[in-house]
Amino acid sequence: MKGYVLLAEDDETFRSFLQTILEDEGYKVTLAGDGRHAAQLLARESFDLVISDLKMPGKGGLELFRETRNAPSAPPFIFLTAFGTVDEAVAAMKEGAVDFLTKPLPSPNALTAVLDRVMETRLRAKTLVSMRESEIAGLPPxxxxxxxxxxxxxxxxxxxxxxxxxxxxxxxxxxxxxxxxxxxxxxxxxxxxxxxxxxxxxxxxxxxxxxxxxxxxxxxxxxxxxxxxxxxxxxxxxxxxxxxxxxxxxxxxxxxxxxxxxxxxxxxxxxxxxxxxxxxxxxxxxxxxxxxxxxxxxxxxxxxxxxxxxxxxPLRERRDAIPLLVEYFLDRFSRQLGKTVRGLDPAAMEILSVYPWPGNVRELQNVIERGVILAQGVVRCENLPNAMLQASAIEGRDSREVLRGVERDIIVRALEKHKGNRRLAAEELGISRRSLQYKLKDFGLVGE
CATH class of the missing domain: 3.40.50.300 (P-loop containing nucleotide triphosphate hydrolases)
Structure with a gap:
């Protein structure tokens, strides 16, 4: 099971459609037909995520969010909104909601992409807690x-x-x-x-x-x-x-x-x-x-x-580990240096993703420590060593293609390992079979 989701939506047809998508992706789903029912469920159960319509009879999604956001272990909220209430959804994000989607959904992938991102962030947050506990014991987890x-x-x-x-x-x-x-x-x-x-x-x-x-x-x-x-x-x-x-x-x-x-x-x-x-x-x-x-x-x-x-x-052969390592080192050095660093600018992360890392994890650790020292809120490209920027400009002539190539290679290796069994490959990759099928088509791997 990927996670436990509360789905609050008053439109029964749309609610059933979303439930199918979520369950196909491996989520356990509890349904609420209005805000009051959702509030009752939130009061007695723990959820990994809430997907809520912004406008519902009796109690809307925004009111529901405001009532629960300060509770211990409050789940993240994703709002569903019609085009006419997008401004309200944007305002909700400023208050702490993680994202919103407009109705009708352009495709099931619009929902699953947001879900994967939110759940990955939540998993990393849990992992960081485990890392801190392990660090106290003298060894990273x-x-x-x-x-x-x-x-x-x-x-x-x-x-x-x-x-x-x-x-x-x-x-x-x-x-x-x-x-x-x-x-x-x-x-x-x-x-x-x-x-x-x-x-x-x-x-x-x-x-x-x-x-x-x-x-x-x-x-x-x-x-x-x-x-x-x-x-x-x-x-x-x-x-x-x-x-x-x-x-x-x-x-x-x-x-x-x-x-x-x-x-x-x-x-x-x-x-x-x-x-x-x-x-x-x-x-x-x-x-x-x-x-x-x-x-x-x-x-x-x-x-x-x-x-x-x-x-x-070497680190260049496990680039999929870089985001987790970066987040760990950011957290560690922010605490050591007494600074609040919220993360990496996407352009800086892209450079880290394509850089060849001759010094491996130790070099990455040093780069992040330097970045935290120099950063003002977010680590940006200018906080990275000049030699890294120059090397990445050479190595990553088209960095997006490099990243796609890394992802394609990972998928191919998973399929080879499981002799073409897509279900087992998807489980190892931590994605649904539907997502794997989409990626196979995107990379032109169907039939390989």
């Missing part, structure tokens, strides 16, 4: 980490492997969220109550990396005034995340292999064997098979780590 159709298979694999003890190797470009996926695996595992210890192998000088991993004893080297635990000890019972594992020097690769094989290690300058009770998740932005063939990475270590590989797609 799964809806954000695995946003976009291209991440659905990754999401399933994460749940499949989390409950096991298998080593995981995460592949992905810089900024795709490898550490967030690793943390998700840890939190879904039986080790979730124990520490998650990250270490970026590329960020620590080679002469210090061994000590960071294994710890050291007092006097092991100049400056070792005290004995110190390494990451493997700190991760005891939990998970160690070795980011950019492809940057690990050959000598340390051999020592890491011993830890994985024997589950013991020694501190630098020590002789006492310490038990290594932790799960290893590694990540890289390199092609480790090529590194192995070029003898820059140990083959035996590669096979130890590559028990369960996960490939994270």
């Amino acid at each position: 799964e809806e954000l980490i695995f946003a976009g159709m291209a991440m659905r298979s990754v999401h399933k694999l994460v749940h499949d492997v989390a409950g096991t003890t298998a080593n995981v190797l995460i592949y992905g470009e810089s900024g795709t969220g490898k550490e967030l996926v690793a943390r998700s695996i840890h939190l879904l595992s039986q080790r979730s109550s124990a520490p998650f210890i990250p270490l970026n192998c590329a960020a620590i000088p080679e002469n210090l990396l061994e000590s960071e991993l294994f710890g050291h004893e007092k006097g092991a080297f100049t400056g070792a005034i005290h004995a110190r635990q390494g990451k493997f000890e700190l991760a005891g019972g939990g998970t160690i995340f070795l980011d950019e594992i492809g940057e690990m020097p050959p000598a340390l690769q051999a020592k890491l292999l011993r830890v994985l094989q024997e589950r013991t290690f020694e501190r630098v300058g020590g002789s006492r064997e310490i038990r290594a009770d932790m799960r290893v998740i590694a990540a890289t932005n390199r092609n480790l098979e090529e590194e192995v063939s070029e003898r820059r990475f140990r083959e035996d270590l590669f096979y130890r780590l590559n028990v369960f590989p996960l490939n994270l797609p």
